[in-house]
Amino acid sequence: MLLYIKLAWRNIFRNKRRTIISGLAIAIGLASLIYVDALYIGMKNNIVDNITKSFMSDGQIHRKGFRQRQEVELTINNIDDVVKNLKKEKIVDKFSVRAYGFAMISSSNNVNSVVLVGIDPDRERYLSQIDDTIIKGIYFKGTDDNQIIIGKKLAEILEVELGDRIVVTVAQANSSELSQELFRVSGIYFLNNPQFDKGMAFIRLGKAQKMLNIGKGGHEIAIKLKKGIDRIHIDKLNIWKKFSSNGNEAESWIDIMPQMKMMFEMTNLSLSLIGFILFAIVALVIINSLFMSIYERMFELGVLRAIGTRPSGAFKMIIFESGALAVFSIILGIILGYILTFIFTKVGIDYTGIEMMGVTIKNIIYPVMELRQFIIYPIIVFFITILVGVYPGIYAAKLQPAEALRKSL
Amino acid sequence: MSDKKIIIKTENLKKDYKEDGVVVHAVRGIDFMIEKGEFSAIVGPSGCGKTTLLNLISGLDTPDEGKVWLDGKLISDMSGKELSDFRRDNIGFIFQAYNLIPVLTVEENIEYIMLLQGIGKKERHNRVIEILEEVGLSGLENRRPTQLSGGQQQRVTIARAMVSKPKIILADEPTANLDSKTGTELLDMMAELNEKTGMTFLFSTHDKMVMERARRVVVLKDGMIVDKKEIDIV
Numbered sequence: 001m002l003l004y005i006k007l008a009w010r011n012i013f014r015n016k017r018r019t020i021i022s023g024l025a026i027a028i029g030l031a032s033l034i035y036v037d038a039l040y041i042g043m044k045n046n047i048v049d050n051i052t053k054s055f056m057s058d059g060q061i062h063r064k065g066f067r068q069r070q071e072v073e074l075t076i077n078n079i080d081d082v083v084k085n086l087k088k089e090k091i092v093d094k095f096s097v098r099a100y101g102f103a104m105i106s107s108s109n110n111v112n113s114v115v116l117v118g119i120d121p122d123r124e125r126y127l128s129q130i131d132d133t134i135i136k137g138i139y140f141k142g143t144d145d146n147q148i149i150i151g152k153k154l155a156e157i158l159e160v161e162l163g164d165r166i167v168v169t170v171a172q173a174n175s176s177e178l179s180q181e182l183f184r185v186s187g188i189y190f191l192n193n194p195q196f197d198k199g200m201a202f203i204r205l206g207k208a209q210k211m212l213n214i215g216k217g218g219h220e221i222a223i224k225l226k227k228g229i230d231r232i233h234i235d236k237l238n239i240w241k242k243f244s245s246n247g248n249e250a251e252s253w254i255d256i257m258p259q260m261k262m263m264f265e266m267t268n269l270s271l272s273l274i275g276f277i278l279f280a281i282v283a284l285v286i287i288n289s290l291f292m293s294i295y296e297r298m299f300e301l302g303v304l305r306a307i308g309t310r311p312s313g314a315f316k317m318i319i320f321e322s323g324a325l326a327v328f329s330i331i332l333g334i335i336l337g338y339i340l341t342f343i344f345t346k347v348g349i350d351y352t353g354i355e356m357m358g359v360t361i362k363n364i365i366y367p368v369m370e371l372r373q374f375i376i377y378p379i380i381v382f383f384i385t386i387l388v389g390v391y392p393g394i395y396a397a398k399l400q401p402a403e404a405l406r407k408s409l
Numbered sequence: 410m411s412d413k414k415i416i417i418k419t420e421n422l423k424k425d426y427k428e429d430g431v432v433v434h435a436v437r438g439i440d441f442m443i444e445k446g447e448f449s450a451i452v453g454p455s456g457c458g459k460t461t462l463l464n465l466i467s468g469l470d471t472p473d474e475g476k477v478w479l480d481g482k483l484i485s486d487m488s489g490k491e492l493s494d495f496r497r498d499n500i501g502f503i504f505q506a507y508n509l510i511p512v513l514t515v516e517e518n519i520e521y522i523m524l525l526q527g528i529g530k531k532e533r534h535n536r537v538i539e540i541l542e543e544v545g546l547s548g549l550e551n552r553r554p555t556q557l558s559g560g561q562q563q564r565v566t567i568a569r570a571m572v573s574k575p576k577i578i579l580a581d582e583p584t585a586n587l588d589s590k591t592g593t594e595l596l597d598m599m600a601e602l603n604e605k606t607g608m609t610f611l612f613s614t615h616d617k618m619v620m621e622r623a624r625r626v627v628v629l630k631d632g633m634i635v636d637k638k639e640i641d642i643v
Contacts, residue, residue, distance in 0.1 A: 003521070003524050006513075006517075007510070007512065007513070010512035010513070011512055014511070014512060299508065300508075300510060300511075302469075303502070303504060303508045303510075304510070304521075305469075305493070306467070306469050306496065306502050306504075307496065307497065307501075307502055307521065307522055307569070307570075308493055308494065308496050308497020308498070308522055308525050308526075309493060309497075309525065310489075310490050310493040310494070311489050311490065311493065312490070313493075313525070400469070400470060400471075401464075401469040401470075402461075402464040402469040402470035403470075405464075405469070405504070406460075
């Protein structure tokens with residue numbers, strides 16, 4: 001065995017240029033896979049951050065049917081108990097109650113329909129980016145109930161500026177009586193999301209509860225989980241099942257946005273496709289390299305077979321050469337992959353402003369290096385190399401010694 | 410020729426090749442025998458079937474018809490694996506020049522067969538040192554073949570062929586790529602080793618120097634032994 005390993009290692013460096021070129025081709029394939037994988041993780045994280053940090057949070061609790069029907073009456077059942085239990089959950093970092101109502105919002109110049117959201121300003125800071133995206137004015141301050149925060153687009157439609165008065169009209173729960181209140185624009189935000197920037201207005205939770213006539217109730221509890229939780233596979237957590245009781249339903253963000261799950265699956269599929277193409281190229285490079293090496297050494301193989309090397313020995317010799325080429329290429333690929341990915345983890349890739357599945361990329365994408373990329377892909381490359389070595393290996397094993405000796409003369 | 414001393418025996422050996430669609434009758438029904446310990450040669454012009462006959466005798470090629478016995482064993486019916494093992498243990502090969510493994514040192518080239526035989530490291534090393542002394546290459550065990558002259562390389566080949574103490578040494582044109590002085594030296598050395606060890610040497614050659622030293626010469630022409638009477642010249 002040791003003899004074959006020694007022979008294989010020395011043989012692959014007999015034609016240094018060819019080995020380096022073949023090795024480099026395999027290494028580039030491996031490095032590309034590592035980089036693309038890291039980039040996809042970076043993209044996923046970026047998208048997940050955009051979704052969960054802007055307003056969605058990691059998950060939400062609603063009364064069953066509220067998400068589909070959006071009826072004001074469908075407030076969360078036993079909300080006090082739910083809040084009490086959420087406080088006890090170790091996995092939960094922050095949460096905040098929200099109230100929703102469809103509203104007509106009118107200024108002296110225009111009118112528009114919006115979703116009016118009642119929020120607890122202090123708690124909401126930790127769950128959404130509304131406070132961070134204020135471009136004019138301030139986030140809620142003091143105890144003034146008549147402050148309203150609207151999006152940049154809505155402000156343009158209503159032709160209002162900071163301090164301008166606007167009237168909000170909502171239908172109350174149960175009675176369908178209209179409730180109308182006067183607000184002053186205290187802040188204008190820009191989330192770079194047309195749906196939000198045009199169609200949502202934020203007021204204090206207490207005021208919203210009063211306007212909607214829902215007492216101390218709420219329609220939604222946004223939940224932020226503690227750091228370190230895999231937010232892509234967050235739907236697998238038990239917490240959602242646990243809080244889906246008493247007519248309420250708790251869902252992770254990915255359950256609320258199933259299209260993202262599909263997108264991630266498609267991303268994985270495209271990564272697999274890229275991997276397949278790269279591995280196919282790698283396989284062809286190896287087969288070509290090994291056959292060239294066999295044809296070059298035909299006489300030598302004939303001699304080795306003549307002096308007593310069994311067919312299985314000739315097979316092993318080629319497989320070990322394949323393995324040696326794999327080891328050389330993998331080392332090169334890991335180094336290349338690390339350098340390439342490392343550079344981009346520092347520099348990042350600017351896709352800001354590009355929209356993907358309704359999510360606008362707001363931040364620079366930084367590829368994420370994981371140990372897995374440097375273990376799984378090299379292992380796959382190694383096994384593919386060994387596997388494709390089987391064909392030239394069988395060829396070498398089947399060589400008639402006399403034929404091999406004659407072919408080379 | 411007594412039967413118990415016969416080490417190589419062929420019976421009606423035939424082998425055809427196709428070259429560019431044309432059938433070439435390389436060996437056409439050859440019967441001959443070689444006794445144990447002989448220093449013999451198969452001679453004839455280029456293309457007469459010498460190498461093919463040697464390949465058939467050694468099991469490197471399979472005959473279309475006929476049988477081959479080596480040391481009493483019918484090798485023409487053996488499987489690939491059995492043949493490999495048989496060659497490893499019973500036959501030493503000397504080819505034309507350039508048949509050493511260039512990536513292995515002299516010592517590694519020589520010990521290759523012993524490694525296949527599963528002989529221990531110490532014994533392998535001792536045998537290599539011993540055989541290198543016999544072929545006059547002491548101290549060169551760590552050199553690569555490319556660092557040796559053509560004559561030295563052939564000496565290493567002889568050492569490799571003999572180190573596992575096989576019963577038969579088959580040499581295909583061993584002096585073809587050597588100058589006459591080196592060729593003579595090598596042939597003298599092989600003749601001496603033949604005397605000393607009692608191993609059977611069978612050459613395929615058209616080198617007169619080999620014929621002069623051979624105790625039996627088999628003359629081939631167009632794949633056949635041309636004259637049986639001439640076979641047993643000593």
